Amino acid sequence: xxxxxxxxxxxxxxxxxxxxxxxxxxxxxxxxxxxxxxxxxxxxxxxxxxxxxxxxxxxxxxxxxxxxxxxxxxxxxxxxxxxxxxxxxxxxxxxxxxxxxxxxxxxxxxxxxxxxxxxxxxxxxxxxxxxxxxxxxxxxxxxxxxxxxxxxxxxxxxxxxxxxxxxxxxxxxxxxxxxxxxxxxxxxxxxxxxxxxxxxxxxxxxxxxxxxxxxxxxxxx
Amino acid sequence: xxxxxxxxxxxxxxxxxxxxxxxxxxxxxxxxxxxxxxxxxxxxxxxxxxxxxxxxxxxxxxxxxxxxxxxxxxxxxxxxxxxxxxxxxxxxxxxxxxxxxxxxxxxxxxxxxxxxxxxxxxxxxxxxxxxxxxxxxxxxxxxxxxxxxxxxxxxxxxxxxxxxxxxxxxxxxxxxxxxxxxxxxxxxxxxxxxxxxxxxxxxxxxxxxxxxxxxxxxxxxxxxxxxxxxxxxxxxxxxxxxxxxxxxxxxxxxxxxxxxxxxxxxxxxxxxxxxxxxxxxxxxxxxxxxxx
Numbered sequence: 353x354x355x356x357x358x359x360x361x362x363x364x365x366x367x368x369x370x371x372x373x374x375x376x377x378x379x380x381x382x383x384x385x386x387x388x389x390x391x392x393x394x395x396x397x398x399x400x401x402x403x404x405x406x407x408x409x410x411x412x413x414x415x416x417x418x419x420x421x422x423x424x425x426x427x428x429x430x431x432x433x434x435x436x437x438x439x440x441x442x443x444x445x446x447x448x449x450x451x452x453x454x455x456x457x458x459x460x461x462x463x464x465x466x467x468x469x470x471x472x473x474x475x476x477x478x479x480x481x482x483x484x485x486x487x488x489x490x491x492x493x494x495x496x497x498x499x500x501x502x503x504x505x506x507x508x509x510x511x512x513x514x515x516x517x518x519x520x521x522x523x524x525x526x527x528x529x530x531x532x533x534x535x536x537x538x539x540x541x542x543x544x545x546x547x548x549x550x551x552x553x554x555x556x557x558x559x560x561x562x563x564x565x566x567x568x569x570x571x572x573x
Numbered sequence: 574x575x576x577x578x579x580x581x582x583x584x585x586x587x588x589x590x591x592x593x594x595x596x597x598x599x600x601x602x603x604x605x606x607x608x609x610x611x612x613x614x615x616x617x618x619x620x621x622x623x624x625x626x627x628x629x630x631x632x633x634x635x636x637x638x639x640x641x642x643x644x645x646x647x648x649x650x651x652x653x654x655x656x657x658x659x660x661x662x663x664x665x666x667x668x669x670x671x672x673x674x675x676x677x678x679x680x681x682x683x684x685x686x687x688x689x690x691x692x693x694x695x696x697x698x699x700x701x702x703x704x705x706x707x708x709x710x711x712x713x714x715x716x717x718x719x720x721x722x723x724x725x726x727x728x729x730x731x732x733x734x735x736x737x738x739x740x741x742x743x744x745x746x747x748x749x750x751x752x753x754x755x756x757x758x759x760x761x762x763x764x765x766x767x768x769x770x771x772x773x774x775x776x777x778x779x780x781x782x783x784x785x786x787x788x789x790x791x792x793x794x795x796x797x798x799x800x801x802x803x804x805x806x807x808x809x810x811x812x813x814x815x816x817x818x819x820x821x822x823x824x825x826x827x828x829x830x831x832x833x834x835x836x837x838x839x840x841x842x843x844x845x846x847x848x849x850x851x852x853x854x855x856x857x858x859x860x861x862x863x864x865x
Binding site: 413414417418452453457458459460461462463464466467472474476480483484487496497498500501502504505507508512513514516517520523524531534535538539542543544545552553555556557560561563564565567568569570571573 | 683
């Protein structure tokens with residue numbers, strides 16, 4: 353059966369990268385146990401059930417193309433400790449998954465990891481949680497990926513719809529636009545984009561949408 | 574059979590960068606005597622990105638969109654895979670978590686709305702297959718696409734995670750999907766089997782991870798080309814945008830010229846029904862439609 357065992361060295365390299373252990377400032381002579389309540393344990397969202405089989409890591413199309421990408425299994429592991437109330441690392445570990453190219457921002461959202469997991473752990477759910485934690489902890493950098501996520505809220509509040517051209521311009525911060533000029537011109541010529549990116553179709557009952565965005569927002573950037 | 578009637582959630586793309594998708598959706602609905610009531614009040618679904626920034630806001634906005642289908646007492650039909658996934662994911666989470674539903678409804682109450690969970694949400698592809706029927710569709714075909722090898726490109730968000738979709742996508746097998754293949758056959762075309770048909774096009778990381786996204790697009794078109802496809806067809810406007818407009822970046826990334834005409838599934842059906850290409854918006858394609 354030996355020929356059916358795959359070489360998972362790259363998997364373990366990524367696993368180790370996210371500091372896959374509890375980082376806790378425990379007193380030398382603690383006077384009581386650090387009790388984790390059942391509801392606090394539920395916060396792990398069963399991330400601790402992962403058996404490190406590697407199925408998600410090797411079905412992820414990004415790990416195949418981008419050798420630096422940490423991958424869904426290690427992201428689940430990072431979340432498992434980030435969500436643990438006893439863990440004190442927080443930003444130290446989040447910084448690792450917040451890096452461009454290796455971190456969560458390069459996920460293509462293909463849902464392969466959620467589909468393949470034999471333990472129904474749903475890695476993409478944890479990847480989303482890590483994104484949320486990065487914003488909550490205030491360590492989101494002002495880069496193309498964060499601007500891309502944040503722009504949706506601004507555009508929805510303003511138009512109801514996503515301003516598609518506006519998303520590219522805002523995310524690329526203007527000067528990155530040169531990469532998209534050729535395709536953009538073709539799209540304008542074919543009637544796929546308006547020459548004026550300020551012209552955006554608007555949803556009806558826009559005041560209602562704007563009000564909901566205002567009263568339901570839970571994040572800041 | 575009584576007339577099929579749906580609340581149409583167009584999504585943003587059909588109103589902006591894929592006008593041809595909106596045109597062809599309306600054109601075939603008319604031919605098939607399906608009534609589509611456009612949800613003009615609907616907002617963007619957040620496209621799988623808003624929830625990374627603000628998960629709760631994403632839930633509230635998607636729940637609001639569903640409210641307007643519920644108010645009309647209709648099933649919501651989507652024409653974008655990502656709209657389908659985001660809306661369905663919201664429905665699943667709210668329906669199984671009364672506490673979360675109450676929190677969302679607290680916000681919706683401020684604008685006089687309430688999410689109840691009474692409307693189903695289904696992608697137009699599966700509404701056509703499950704409610705209209707492929708047999709009935711194939712009887713309407715006047716211009717069979719018999720001379721074409723057509724490569725189906727399913728798009729991730731209609732088939733994965735299957736746990737979310739199974740009740741609304743005919744229990745499609747995410748590893749061996751059939752629906753789009755069956756639709757091609759019903760339109761009289763020949764379906765092309767290839768490895769990338771259920772894979773990712775890279776759309777959602779196009780700006781953040783351009784190389785990864787371009788390789789995925791390149792691989793998809795290459796897979797179709799190497800299996801003698803004359804064209805590709807997809808139910809997702811985001812996949813369409815990627816495959817139709819990004820072939821130059823994709824060619825560079827995979828080191829080979831890759832390019833194929835790409836149809837929206839609505840356009841394929843329309844062509845088989847004998848509808849004029851211009852009424853299906855083929856003039857809006859970047860990778861030119863060269864076979865009509």
